[in-house]
Amino acid sequence: MNRPLVSTVLVVATAALLGGCASSQATYVDPASTRTLSNVGEINVQDWNMAAESMINSLIAKHINSGSVKGSGPDGRAVLAISRIVNNTSIQIDTDMLVKKIRVALLGTGKVVVDITAGLGGPEDPLAAEAKREQQLLGTQKVSGRPDYTLSGKIIENRTRQGNQRESTYVFQMALATRDGLAVWEDEKTITKQGKRAPVSW
């Protein structure tokens, strides 16, 4: 058999085997950039970012910037509690991916504080809830009982397909209500993504 040919085949085969063993190195990307991965069937980091940015801007521009936000919190700040955020999509999601960003931004405005002792599924911080209850019982400090505002929302999904082209639409709806149950701010952000269906692999 041709010796140089055998050597070449061996070298190529070894290189191919070694190449397959090498692990892919992870690269850090800025989650606030457009370099993060996105796909059609899921709500990705970019989608949460865009939905939160839209809601934060809308809430500040349409309600907080009007100067009408006053409440029973420290320095006259409005007290906000998080109500139900309904997940009406086919995927399992943690709604805090959206709500926490909104909460952080609202706290940063200096006009709103968030009550973490009130919540539908029990208090977010049980120790803070207990301390608040004690203070209310002892009457040592003025503690506001009810939040001035509640934030609620819904995430809806719509999927469609045409040929091998797939499309997913995620609708983010949010509302801010007063103690009287009146919605003083509402908004909706729709994100639509398209992509081709991956070929079947064996």
Add this chain to the structure above:
Amino acid sequence: MNFNPVRALATATLMALLGAGCHTVNTTETAQPVFQRNLVSEKRVITDASLARKVQILGVNVSDGPGGFLKVQAEVQNTTGRYQRFAYKWEWFDKDGNLIEGPAAVSIIRQVEGKESLFINGVAPNPAARDFRLKLYENAR
């Protein structure tokens, strides 16, 4: 000049192919708008030369609400006849020039049809924000 059917067919096909990718938008507005924009220097807009050739900033105007939050609106236009995709990001600074970070400081993707103009809105994260910068990126996914 002699009529060449092959050349005519090739030209028609080329024109059809070139036109297929173009969806331009026609815009109409009043000659004398009732509003008056407080236009600011475009030094605050950062973009690269390649994107600037395709997506142009027509104007940036700033307003202040009763709550003291700065509101900025930039009008951008796609100068080409083709659909363009770009991303933008707002950066906010306090009176001392310090960057104010927050969850809303993220890149937002927008699409603009050929010759279409659209508005990009930004709201300061808090009343301490006194200045801003708008960054425009190309090749947004």
